[in-house]
Amino acid sequence: MTKKHRQQSLSAQLANLRMDVDSSGAVDSSDASLDETLNQQRIKRSSRVRSIWWSGIASIVSVILVLVALTLGYNVLGASSASGSVTIGLQLAPTNLDIRNTSGTALDQLLIGNIYESLLTRTTDNTVSAGIAQSWDVSDDRLTYTFHLAENVTFSNGDALDAHDVVWSINTMMKEELQGSTQIEGFESVEAPDAHTVVLKLVAPYSQLLWNLSGRAGIVLDKDARYDAKTQAVGSGPYELSKYEPGFYATLSARDNYWGTHKAQTKTVTVRYYPEPQAALNALTSGDAQVIAPISSTLSKAIEHDSRFIVRAGEDTDKYVLAFNNASGPLTNKSIRQAIRYAIDNEAIIASRGGTDAALGGPIPSLDPGYEDLTHVYPTDISKARSLMREQGYTQEKPLSLSLTYANTYPAEIGQQLVSQLAKIGIRLTVHRVEFATWLSTVYKNRDFDISLVDHNESHDFFQWANPQYYYGYDNKRVQSLYSQAMQASTDKQRDELLAQAARIVSEDAPADWLFNYRVMTTWDRNVTGFPVNLNQTWMPLWEVRVR
């Protein structure tokens, strides 16, 4: 009986969290006595109210005290940063350091020009300049390139760098089809007549060769060094890798015995990865990092009036490509593609992102060869778009359903704006924001999409439009022949003209809409100088970085 009784009062307590039923008067069927009990409880409760209030206030105060203590402690700890060292906050981390087997521009960004060096280098406006090869000659038939290497070049492990390392690097890359091997089209052979001369022969002219040799295709590795390329790196660059924690940070130390003119100005540079934009901003304001690239223009509003920091937008080759499926589905219809291009208000999208990005009407951005302003090809013109859609039998009342698939690393706002803009011309767009891996398998591999959105940040990537096998499914013989002519062009001027001609045809065909040319915003501490503003997501030489 007592056990049951206890259970009953327990269940009553469970049921009524606000009432403390004590066992003496728990369950009594007489109304009067029950009311009496409840009255007593009410009195008890009111006497308890005060103590509850006090304990409530005490707990709130203690929570506030703990928070204040934590914040102060965090700031005191975070504010300490040693001189002669800079921390750079980036967003996308490479999965490992194996630059010959792993794709992704995060590796180029971290390693090329800092730890590894290529045969040639680039300037901030994306043109080729001398690197390990101090000069070069091109034969009249543009099939033989002779590179004259600098003397006394050494790797960070002390080994000398000579023509044999260059030949070995290019040969193994081509033979094993490593990353960069596709960038030497028409490769025939590479030889070293002496220790400081390299001769590269092609079977057909290739006008993009020199630029490609300033990137992955031209990386010179030490043929005698043995190391784990996933976690270590031995190159001839101004820095050597002293510490690497995959996904978190890489510490670069200046080499004392660096051979060239790009000698590092700062002893230690730590590259730290912050996948969360807000975390990156916090790191900057707390002093944990002195440079953040990229920072979204919305977040940069938080520090634009802070005199400690400088915010700049750089020129880049990032193209936000809203690609249509040109191979199957409703968008094989050119009129609908054109209607979409007329309907999209690129200026409004750019404005909503803070206005720093540049309008882009075609496949080639301003820093790449063959650029021409094509924004006038499809100006925003809703009535023209509507009439094109009406001709195809679609109106706002009877809309065409399309889906847009893109990785959730790109902002949701873009999708929402496109839904809004296309609704006006009779297209009901459904947005699927998915994991990047899902995008890769459904869109990029299986071509199962209507519309896709990706930031194609590579430079010199017009080949995508000349390749019908690419996921766009864009097949235009004229563009393909113009592109191959451009690749075999004898002068840069001729190449640029041919590429511009091809780009204009692509833009007119409307196989995609180029939403904008993303200009990466970089912010840095006023005391830091020499961080590259242009192209720093693919090409980030850090030797000039200096802290006052």
Added chain:
Amino acid sequence: MTKNETTKNDTVRNGAVRNGTSKKVMNKRMGIILKSLLTRWDGLIASIFCMLWIAVSIISLVWTPYALTFTDGYNVWSAPSSSHILGTDGAGADVFSWLMAGSATELLIVCAVAVITAVCGVSGVAVSVSRNSGVRGISVVTFDALISIPIIVIALLCAAPWGASIVGVIIACSFAYSLNLMRVVRPSAITAVRSPYVTFARYKGISEFKIFWTHILPQIIPSVIINVSFASATAILAESGLTYLGVGVPSHIASWGRSLSTAANFVTIHPSVALWPGVIITVAVIMINLLGDALRESIDPLTNAELRRS
């Protein structure tokens, strides 16, 4: 002492239900419950809020100040103004319209979770206090094992094959909260099962289902109500959390969680856009809990003297 009297009271009550006058008595009881609900301050406020919520949801199905497809790229993150009462978000869409439309989604989720939790939870309780000791034992062990599965895992399991969807949120929430309900309500059901009147009913050969329906269910209704209201309130929080993680409501459907998550990335720059969904979620959660509390107190003869006198 008290036991027998409660028993008598209960048999009287159940006797009345069984009589021909049961409908009249039920109606009268409903009236009393409703009256005492609306005379309590918490019950009144919560009821008004829920009415408003339902009204707004219905209106939002046919009208919102701006269409959900409206965006204005030149007017993003704007502060509240006469044209946009709660301002605009990062795409230039009207925050108020999206919150309004979100209230319908939220209402659907809350109602579905409440109904499914109540039905599944009470059925689970019935199984776990069944006469067959084998069934009883197995069910208790099973519930205890299942209760350890976190809600997010269930949501992920639902989202993997079908993608993010409202149904996934409802399934995940109902699953977790039904188990919670079984766990919490079972002790009071056991108390009822061990009472002499259930023994007597079983002795008379009345079916197990009928015994549960007429003798056990009325005993556990108050704690069921509390648990269901808690589940509905927590479902709102779960929806926001799951949507933020990308496994809840898909982004083209309005929901409070979606409104919150679109603002979350820039909460330090534009706190007000995150503030509104935050406020509405908090208020809704509090109101549902108040309503459950008030309803429980009005429906339980132990705490509602008027109901006892009827």
